Amino acid sequence: MDIMEGRNASPCRRFLARRALSALLAWTLGSVLGVGGAHDVAAQEGGSSAGRMVIGFRKVNVGGESNKYREDVNLEGGPRLEDLDFSLFPGGPLAAVADRIRLHVDDLGGEPFESVRFEAGRRGHYAFRYDRHASDYFYDDQLFPESEVSALNARAGDFQTFDFRRVRDRATLDLEVTDRATVSFGFDRYRKTGRSTIALSLERDEFELGRPVDESSHRTHAGFQYRWDRVTLGFQGQYEKYENAHERVLPGRSVGAFPNNQTVLDNYLLEQPYHSRAWSQSARVVATPLSGLTVRLSGGLQGTELHSTVREAASGIGFSGTPFAIDRTGEGAIEQTSHQLDIDFTYLFGGKWGVVGGTHLRNLDQDGELVLGGEPREGRWEIRTRGFEGGIQWAPLRSLDLSAGMRSERREVEGGAAEGGPLPIESSDARNTGVFASAAWRPLGRMNLVLDFDDASIDDPYTLASASDRRRIAARSRYTLENGLHFSGSYQFTRIRNLSTTWEDDRILASFRLGYSRERLDLQTGYSHIATDRRYEAEVAGTSGPPALFEVDYRIDAGFLEGTARFRPFDSIWVGGELRFYENRGSFAVSRRDLRLTGEARSEEGYLLRVGVRRTVYERRDVDFDDYDATLFDVGVGYAW
């Protein structure tokens, strides 16, 4: 039985429902807004409005590996509310309620990325904002051609697949109760639902389990801020509730990834729902006691309580041919508290000098226990971080800025976990010492050159792959000419070493862009290069037998070429094109070509016609497998005022 069987049914129902919602919403909004009626009303009342609405239809043709297309692009065909942007600045009686109302909608109606934003406010009184973002995520990467799949040779593929939707709703309300005091409220709801699969290792075999995705988070906050002439004081409290159904189930009898193994799993169920409650309080003081001096003091306390129940049940044949059964339940809880304290200051003086500094403290304590089938599990963590930074800035010329500084930080970690028996606590004490410097020069009014240097040494890094030495050099430039020509370039080199092992990481990011912009014409082109070299030699020792030497040299050698052109021959018509070409020649060779052509025409009455075509080709360079090519046609009609 295919774990993901029926997964297409869910998107189908979702497709139809959202298309219907899109059509209904478009009709409703069009009617309410009166296709310009709102504009007329606002104008008569002394206000103003502007807006734009486009209803679109997309046709998608995909060749090759459709799952890869869904991972990479994931745009579906059909109608949708492509774009809705409405701004109203009321006059008349409505202005007493709100002096601005805005609504912005992108791609509503079953699109993988949808957003809605609504704002309303009245200057000096209140500001309200609501955001909704929805995004689909799909992952089902085969990794190897069917003929090469072999669990024994570590080529069984990735048992993890995902097909879920995230939806986040946020609302904030700021009330200016006086011209110095502001009260704010906020609500944040997050929901993630869908399907996924995951692997299970049991009785020396590997099985693919279904893992329904069902989690939600609700967060509310309230805050108060009062501003005197030189001091601003703020408080905020927040409460969050999080729930996760967390379930894994074997959909049917399975012989596992190794058919020659005697292991057979008749059924498996793991239910581990958990919920957490988190409270946080924070306070902040920002003061400007002297001209040029700014001091900030902030502190926060957070507490989290998590509670979980567990039920695990399974039966089948073990690797030795003997039947086995599992049936156990349990319960547990985890408590986590953290404290933060930050003190920062900035002192600017003499018109050319500045001194900055700050210190931060972070403490995290975590303690948890869970009993499953009578066997206890316990875990404990303490992480303490303290650090300070200081720097000096000097602007000897209006066109030149120099700065330098240093940082020192210490992190102490104690932690461990155990299944029964005493709790082993391991300690780590890392110290980070670094310096930084930068220079920015503007020899011409619209040219700037920037050099940046950062060096850090970390004693006793936490893992064998953690940095004990990190150095970064960056250079950026940007120049804009009066005739519309502009260019920018950037180069960044980062070198990371773990001096007690052979771990090394070198990374280069470089980019150059050239453009020409006038009122009716915009041309842009650019090339970026990404090179990464990560290497190490690991002598892996086993509890028995000789060690094995693993030598790894991982590389990224990627280039990205882009070009865009937009031309507006008339006020009512624009056409544009965009080419994006990405290629990686390193350890995982792939390429993607993306060509888009778009045009839009607008009549004197404000009606819009928009057409577009997009061609995307994705290829694996090492094998003729997992490739796709997609052609998307878009047409939209709308109205703007």
Next chain:
Amino acid sequence: MSTQYRAALIGGLLLLTLTAAGRPLGAQDPPEPDPAVCLFCHGEQAGPTPGNPHPTGLEGASFAATGGSCISCHRDGAAHVEAGGGFGNILAFGDGDSPRAGAEACLACHVADHPRFFTSEHARVGISCANCHRVHQETYDPAALLDLVDILANADPARGTDAASLSCLRCHGDVGAEFEMNERHRLDAGSVSCVSCHDAHDSFAATRLGGPGGAASCLQCHTNVGGPFIFEHAASRVEGCTACHDPHGSPNRHMLSFHEQGQLCYSCHIQMPGFHLGTAIRFGPDANCTNCHSAIHGSNLDRYFLR
């Protein structure tokens, strides 16, 4: 409450008491605001605009109530008026002006929102507020981040990248290229924005122990992997998500820092049960370690993250 927190709280209260009265930061004694003088030449640019709290003070109750006018930001314009205009005789927030002076002018009001701006990398290299924000927009937009170059590009609603990210990418094109890789956060679709994780007004936290702000940015969306757990994957808890992932983009699935899971895991884990090495082909650097260690971000049941 520990001694250090008590001391910090007392210090904060003393600071509050000592500075609760007094003149506003950087206060000059401006001449009586007369926006009409400015509007005589700059009426089209700086005239009243719907909902925009900044220009003139003729619109916007709170701005006018605090004495806001053109010179609140542009400082004393007497020399500019006497000269009949021109540059160099007024703070114009242009290319010829001191970036720091421009930032100080904005922070005279907005210091409570961005008190650490001068500790940021942007401020250190002379990037000022006016490099990204446009306060004389025709219509009020909280983003207000576009200049002419990007207005045309962003006029295409089919391009999902948000205005804030487009502004960042004007200078950080090299970082933008990372978001073009085959495994990436979907900046191009508007699913995330640069400001989802980064605060451009604050110092760069990636050089600190614990990575870029720890995992707080990541856990806004990836809530299920943040725990807390009985059995923590220690590298994740202590070092943060970037111990294993390249968050902008990567050629590798799940945006891991290596293409093969085994390569990533063996970079830290060099002690194994004997059977892992006896059949090295299956458990070598090319292995999918999470086929067994599936609860790799943390587990409440098994210390080896088997479930």
